[in-house]
Amino acid sequence: SDIVYEWILRSPPAGGSLRMTIIVSRRVNSYDEEYLQFINIRAVKEVLSYIRIKYLTILLIVHFTTEDW
Incomplete structure (x- = not known):
């Protein structure tokens, strides 16, 4: 299972x-466009960056919103 830090x-x-949200996944394609679009609904500005360390893929998602979560 994936490890999520938030x-x-x-x-x-x-x-x-x-x-x-920082998600550490062992599968590169664990989070597809559908998942990212679901996140983007509440996000006014979204910064995505992928950091690959050996067999791990770290998905860094930064949300800037104008309303409460």
Whole structure:
């Protein structure tokens, strides 16, 4: 199973809320476009970056929202 680390910061300097999710997956295609589109519904701005360390794929998702989660 995948390991999920999540931090939620209320009221960042820009206003709204900041939610950062780090997902460590052993499968590169564990999270397809459908999953990303579901996340993007609540996200005004989304930054995605992939970091590959040996056989692990780290999916870093940073959400900037204007409403509460």
